[in-house]
Amino acid sequence: MEPGTARIAVDLLGGDDAPAVVVDGALRACRADPDLELLLVGPAEVADEIIGALSSRDRGRMAVRPVRHVVGMADAPARASRIDTTVRAAVAAVSEGAADALISAGASGATVTAAALGFGRWPGVRRPVLVASLPAVAGPVVLLDVGGSLEARPVTLAHHAMLGAAYAAVAHGIVAPRVGLLSIGTEPGKGDRTRRAADPVLAAANLPCGARYVGLVEGYDVALGGRADVVVTDGFTGNVLLKGIEGAYAMAGGPTGAAPRAAALLGVAGTAIVCHGAATGDDLASGIALAAHLHRSSATAAISALFSDLDEVTA
Amino acid sequence: MEPGTARIAVDLLGGDDAPAVVVDGALRACRADPDLELLLVGPAEVADEIIGALSSRDRGRMAVRPVRHVVGMADAPARASRIDTTVRAAVAAVSEGAADALISAGASGATVTAAALGFGRWPGVRRPVLVASLPAVAGPVVLLDVGGSLEARPVTLAHHAMLGAAYAAVAHGIVAPRVGLLSIGTEPGKGDRTRRAADPVLAAANLPCGARYVGLVEGYDVALGGRADVVVTDGFTGNVLLKGIEGAYAMAGGPTGAAPRAAALLGVAGTAIVCHGAATGDDLASGIALAAHLHRSSATAAISALFSDLDEVTA
Numbered sequence: 001m002e003p004g005t006a007r008i009a010v011d012l013l014g015g016d017d018a019p020a021v022v023v024d025g026a027l028r029a030c031r032a033d034p035d036l037e038l039l040l041v042g043p044a045e046v047a048d049e050i051i052g053a054l055s056s057r058d059r060g061r062m063a064v065r066p067v068r069h070v071v072g073m074a075d076a077p078a079r080a081s082r083i084d085t086t087v088r089a090a091v092a093a094v095s096e097g098a099a100d101a102l103i104s105a106g107a108s109g110a111t112v113t114a115a116a117l118g119f120g121r122w123p124g125v126r127r128p129v130l131v132a133s134l135p136a137v138a139g140p141v142v143l144l145d146v147g148g149s150l151e152a153r154p155v156t157l158a159h160h161a162m163l164g165a166a167y168a169a170v171a172h173g174i175v176a177p178r179v180g181l182l183s184i185g186t187e188p189g190k191g192d193r194t195r196r197a198a199d200p201v202l203a204a205a206n207l208p209c210g211a212r213y214v215g216l217v218e219g220y221d222v223a224l225g226g227r228a229d230v231v232v233t234d235g236f237t238g239n240v241l242l243k244g245i246e247g248a249y250a251m252a253g254g255p256t257g258a259a260p261r262a263a264a265l266l267g268v269a270g271t272a273i274v275c276h277g278a279a280t281g282d283d284l285a286s287g288i289a290l291a292a293h294l295h296r297s298s299a300t301a302a303i304s305a306l307f308s309d310l311d312e313v314t315a
Numbered sequence: 316m317e318p319g320t321a322r323i324a325v326d327l328l329g330g331d332d333a334p335a336v337v338v339d340g341a342l343r344a345c346r347a348d349p350d351l352e353l354l355l356v357g358p359a360e361v362a363d364e365i366i367g368a369l370s371s372r373d374r375g376r377m378a379v380r381p382v383r384h385v386v387g388m389a390d391a392p393a394r395a396s397r398i399d400t401t402v403r404a405a406v407a408a409v410s411e412g413a414a415d416a417l418i419s420a421g422a423s424g425a426t427v428t429a430a431a432l433g434f435g436r437w438p439g440v441r442r443p444v445l446v447a448s449l450p451a452v453a454g455p456v457v458l459l460d461v462g463g464s465l466e467a468r469p470v471t472l473a474h475h476a477m478l479g480a481a482y483a484a485v486a487h488g489i490v491a492p493r494v495g496l497l498s499i500g501t502e503p504g505k506g507d508r509t510r511r512a513a514d515p516v517l518a519a520a521n522l523p524c525g526a527r528y529v530g531l532v533e534g535y536d537v538a539l540g541g542r543a544d545v546v547v548t549d550g551f552t553g554n555v556l557l558k559g560i561e562g563a564y565a566m567a568g569g570p571t572g573a574a575p576r577a578a579a580l581l582g583v584a585g586t587a588i589v590c591h592g593a594a595t596g597d598d599l600a601s602g603i604a605l606a607a608h609l610h611r612s613s614a615t616a617a618i619s620a621l622f623s624d625l626d627e628v629t630a
Binding site for chain 2: 136137147150152182183184191192193195218219220221222223224233234235236237239240241242243244245246247248249250251252253259
């Protein structure tokens, strides 16, 4: 545990099984980290459920931002609009300085949009990206994008390489990260038109933190590691791959938590964690811990600074 | 075991660990299936190793097509050209009627090309596809394409839907297969431009064998099953996903053989199985068994007939 208080805004209504799993996740996170403070964003009765389960001493670590949700005739797909409201309120809380970071297991598109509008994007970033870290044999493998941006232009993939290298160094302390481009073989020239065009662009890219481009990698390398610390792909392929790996772990009865269900949002001027809609209480607790870790290591500011320096050189 | 002799041409030089794994795989396959006959395609000394390990009675099930491989100065990347030679000879053996199907663990691109040239493609097929069957909770999930064709046009994906439905029915006996389109969410409209364009095309496609289109599915659905029997995607995404699932099973220490390392080639006028370059003897034996099963069920002819009927309607 790194030192320092971390104040995390929690979207109480985000997630397929909200609010129950969010209540569970918030309680687990509090037990695990005594320097954690939570800002509970959503209906007061849900916040009360969390607060009521805590000791009187721990209650002082909770704050509440009540968000009313009006469910009326016009709200046929009511769930989405409610989630949207709480995630916007959580972003606003971080913008105002009432929290250091936020987490939501609501629709990831809604969270990405709310964060982009509320925090603003970094210069040079068209669409924020989602970064997942998978536990592999010799340490984490950083995979991006996993669904923030579906664009697959070579310049976008080069941005992902820069962001991923900075994230690996700042968030995981990986020295001189090795960056690979996800393809369907490792020999140069393997892949679709996008990968063949991106390979030389990544080879020429100016990567931060002593990172180096190691060329093409394959699907196994994301789950097993060994070949690259950072694997770059478009958000469509990354999302499909991450969920496929998750399904395989579920089938194999493998280690729980082996497939991450929380991803960090990069490219916006604030710290946000997007959880899987099907997140469990454990997943939410891991996501809250990730939010606290990124805040304590000043990761968002550090990665943003590294990226803007590089992007000026590249542009 | 279905009745009937099956004569499988085996590329002795295909695979990262050839010929050792091919020798091992051929011996395992022979032990498992008394009605199997093998045509060993490659150096005579490798074929002799297999034959020498068999009982005198089983030796009668082996035939040899010696392929000389000249390794000279001009053969710097000698491996590829040697593999290419043996896989072409295996295709020729099937074309001539000396074998019913072939298997190679050599470079899949070389096998696809050799089969397309040697057998000819079905009318309406621009590029053959590779089909993998993954064992899921309630039965196999058929995934295509896994690397034969990297094209992702909506009409190509509709062809994959037809081929996959026919394969599920003919090769696995699945009644009225459910066909899904791989995307990053299940709600209509989820996905990149290609998937959004393909979704209505698949919904309108004329699918064989009582198959029905069930809409968008996700990465988990390929590993876990339940939502679709056939999952349609482009060869880039499918290859990445299949290898990611394989890596996850390896990490989790899951059931061996859970991720298939043999894929059937569809769209050519002959039966061919493409094995993973890193295939083990077990994988080769499974691939040989798949080749025998497809021959015994007359799968290639049946799927081709189903596809050509439909394609006339669609075109």
